[in-house]
Amino acid sequence: MPLARKPTSTAPLPPNTYPHGDDIRKAYEDCLSLEQHELGWNVLATQLQDTPENIMADLNPKISARVLGWALLLAPSDEGRAALTREIIGCDGDPELLAGLAHLYVYGLIRVFYNPEGPTPSVSATQSPGLSFQQSVQSLEHSLQQPSITAQDIRQLILFRDDHRCVFTGALDLSSASTFAPNLMERRATRVAHIISQSLSENITWTTPAVHAQFGWAQTAGAIVERFGGFSPRDILGENDLHSPTNAFTATTEPHALFDNLDLWLTAAQDEQGGTIPHTYDVSLIDGEELLPRVGIGIKLRITLKATATVGGEVIPPPHPRLIALHAACAEIAHMSGAAEHLNEIFRDADAVSDMTEPNAAYELTRALKALRLVSTTT
Numbered sequence: 001m002p003l004a005r006k007p008t009s010t011a012p013l014p015p016n017t018y019p020h021g022d023d024i025r026k027a028y029e030d031c032l033s034l035e036q037h038e039l040g041w042n043v044l045a046t047q048l049q050d051t052p053e054n055i056m057a058d059l060n061p062k063i064s065a066r067v068l069g070w071a072l073l074l075a076p077s078d079e080g081r082a083a084l085t086r087e088i089i090g091c092d093g094d095p096e097l098l099a100g101l102a103h104l105y106v107y108g109l110i111r112v113f114y115n116p117e118g119p120t121p122s123v124s125a126t127q128s129p130g131l132s133f134q135q136s137v138q139s140l141e142h143s144l145q146q147p148s149i150t151a152q153d154i155r156q157l158i159l160f161r162d163d164h165r166c167v168f169t170g171a172l173d174l175s176s177a178s179t180f181a182p183n184l185m186e187r188r189a190t191r192v193a194h195i196i197s198q199s200l201s202e203n204i205t206w207t208t209p210a211v212h213a214q215f216g217w218a219q220t221a222g223a224i225v226e227r228f229g230g231f232s233p234r235d236i237l238g239e240n241d242l243h244s245p246t247n248a249f250t251a252t253t254e255p256h257a258l259f260d261n262l263d264l265w266l267t268a269a270q271d272e273q274g275g276t277i278p279h280t281y282d283v284s285l286i287d288g289e290e291l292l293p294r295v296g297i298g299i300k301l302r303i304t305l306k307a308t309a310t311v312g313g314e315v316i317p318p319p320h321p322r323l324i325a326l327h328a329a330c331a332e333i334a335h336m337s338g339a340a341e342h343l344n345e346i347f348r349d350a351d352a353v354s355d356m357t358e359p360n361a362a363y364e365l366t367r368a369l370k371a372l373r374l375v376s377t378t379t
Helices: 023-035 061-074 078-091 095-113 133-144 151-161 174-180 209-214 221-229 233-240 253-260 288-295 321-337 339-347 361-378
Strands: 190-194 248-252 264-270 276-285 302-304 309-311 314-316
Touching (some): 023 061, 078 095, 151 248, 151 314, 190 253, 264 321
Antiparallel strands (some): 276 302
16 A cells, blocks of 8 residues: 655645635634744734743744644544634634644643653563463453453453554564463563543643633643544543543554654555545554654554454453544644644753753753643643
């Protein structure tokens, strides 16, 4: 199948082709207008002075415009596109409100799919000793009957559902090999890859009073995901929050890290007639050409997720397609707008600074403090 090339840097918003008279045309035109501002916010809005304390101003006008514009173009649902259209029009061209809306979409939507801390640590063999098949089934049945699922439970459940293999490479989980395929040579450590990897319940802060008043509905990441995704996260995740089988699959280290960094995403595969193939996805990377060497170590161009698994009458559901689609949309919006580079810079490991007189000392300290503030309020 053809390998679509993905942009490695930001891309300007394309021309406005929405029909004249439609609300979305007006909303998109506001994004195009904001994108033309080459100077900082302090020229457009005095409330957004570029100071170390003003986190909302870190996304410059061009990035903010592209976040909102590409979100309109790439929204995974008509409900989400219509909701964002209303929010942009409600800003009435006010730079402060548009900056705030972009801030909410980056830190309340894109951020929940972006995991700067890296993959969830795998469960070691000493923590999860080899069990017989019967013991494994009994343990899984017990987990499914509990009112909530723990981090340990979710690993065992999705390993069983995914046939103890990485969904991207097909490699057998190292800790499962002795029980399920003792003679197979291809064994690798696997981890739980969450689709949504950050909390949906915490407040999204660091906005101005005017933004807070305008977008009173957008106080939590869950509210923003629901508005743009067009679905209720609670309806999909249930009471388990992030530790739901609908929000996770089994992955080896490299594809997991790429997925968490929004450098890899999945798009629903189509047949020759244009119909969606159930539970089947094409793998996309930020740069299509970079996929080629990774294919050599086992990442597939197209994967099929197991529809369901049943244990003692209890069903382990598959990863939910709406979560996968929203992750993909956020990955593309992040890269096309420049928000991905911004997040990578904010949450990267700090450069070593031995003395505050070093040229980069003040910048590194300011950046680290901003990252700490954002993590303390959005995770």
